[in-house]
């Protein structure tokens with residue numbers, strides 16, 4: 001797809017509507033093939049890793065329970081976390097929304113005379129549109145995770161939580177590198193990786209500020225945990241003078257004693273690894289003189305709509321999410337349409353649940369309807385978020401808020417009338433059966449039979465059959 | 475340390491892509507030279523704590539320059555000089571602060587080392603460890619760490635195999651931003667810490 005819907009959920013959401021985006025992406029067979037291959041591969045890797053753990057179910061329950069403890073008392077835990085981080089010499093800023101978060105980061109950059117920023121993968125920075133903000137203000141921001149680097153070069157956004165560029169084939173990436181970096185075309189993944197490594201290494205060595213996300217914030221130590229395979233997050237955290245960690249305010253776990261559990265749940269669900277290559281549990285600024293630094297450490301703790309989720313007794317469960325993307329991979333909708341068709345930063349089942357609240361944008365109201373409600377997401381979620389219940393719940397809320405389409409209301413009112421009167425109902429069914437026999441083709445109901453098959457009336461109808469046979473039974 | 479733990483560690487460390495040797499102290503120089511040869515390393519950096527378990531400064535590497543990264547450097551070196559010094563290292567030799575059998579991981583507690591860049595920037599890194607540093611699983615690791623809070627002040631990290639990526643068509647490529655080669659020399663006859671005269 002040569003154009004991409006959004007860099008920021010609030011600004012570039014699909015104005016033409018979700019269904020148009022879906023239609024567009026469904027036509028792109030190469031994109032769909034890449035998504036299919038990647039999700040299948042991820043599911044298989046996960047299965048192998050999870051099968052190694054005999055009491056996986058118990059771990060999921062335990063993960064759910066510990067996240068519940070945190071989310072049920074989030075303000076207290078957050079205060080504790082911030083207090084402990086400050087005791088380590090870390091400057092903590094609580095950002096109520098995207099705008100204030102972006103401005104704060106820009107301000108730190110100015111204060112420290114920063115020109116070049118290296119960044120590792122962080123969904124919350126995608127959510128708030130940080131890169132665009134910093135670039136508009138004259139700062140250079142370089143994504144250093146290979147997948148993120150690829151989508152940044154292409155001017156796109158991540159198509160998946162864990163594999164931002166998994167929709168691209170090696171040929172597309174080869175062409176992109178040749179075009180944007182002026183290198184000779186190659187489609188060999190090792191060679192492409194080497195090219196990116198060399199370019200990015202120079203960026204690392206000359207960057208003034210490193211930005212990372214956080215997989216977990218640890219309440220009782222004020223540290224953050226970053227999980228990765230490439231080593232780019234470690235470089236972002238340790239090479240530049242200034243370290244900035246940007247995290248959603250729900251990202252907390254009680255203590256480091258919870259890490260064995262959460263690392264097991266996250267790594268095995270996300271990439272099917274026992275542990276990723278690097279797991280960093282960071283401290284504050286260097287406590288004794290060191291040329292390595294960092295000299296200053298900042299945390300930006302972002303709300304940006306999370307409080308709206310927190311206020312709802314059901315939706316707050318969505319804040320347990322550890323962003324493993326297992327629900328993306330298993331979702332038949334995601335497998336078919338891929339991340340970009342959603343048109344938002346968070347995709348798949350969890351994205352469909354949280355985006356209406358996070359964005360506060362009505363255009364996200366279509367998302368909870370993009371589900372078969374098969375429940376595969378709830379079954380695979382490592383922290384047992386009841387995703388399909390939440391999808392249904394979101395639908396109810398949206399229908400109540402918007403009162404739904406008129407034709408649907410009319411249809412249901414008619415159905416109610418008929419269903420209450422058996423005489424009317426029987427007549428109606430018989431009539432329908434006759435019509436269907438005369439016109440054997442599809443009965444079109446606008447907006448409904450477009451993606452569904454109108455059921456055929458069995459002939460004779462059950463009531464007719466019953467009238468005939470009931471006396472024969474003893 | 476029971477031998478099933480060692481066996482599990484060997485298996486998991488190797489599966490994660492690390493290369494394991496279990497030499498006697500006597501064999502260490504030969505193995506290091508073999509690795510140096512294999513990696514074609516010209517500039518080798520040895521962190522000071524290594525010298526406490528093995529007197530490597532007396533082991534010259536043929537055709538290579540060897541330098542020591544010491545705790546004292548922290549005070550005297552400037553940031554840019556330090557970076558200049560480390561950016562072109564081909565191979566680093568470091569100690570570890572623990573080994574996790576369940577995951578085949580190496581623990582690095584930052585305060586115990588003269589820096590963190592040297593195990594991240596070069597294409598090859600060689601770790602020296604002894605079997606008494608083995609820990610069964612992540613639970614046991616974090617239980618132990620919770621008793622050593624003081625040393626954790628500057629943070630810590632776990633390394634499991636080489637740096638890798640699968641961002642292009644899910645194909646695994648080794649050596650993205652960090653080392654592509656991770657070696658571990660588990661000294662089979664290393665004295666336990668209590669009896670180590672050099673410790």
Ligand code: SF4
Nearest residue numbers: 321322324325327381
């Ligand atoms: S909702 Fe569950 S399965 Fe989906 S990304 Fe979050 S933790 Fe993973």
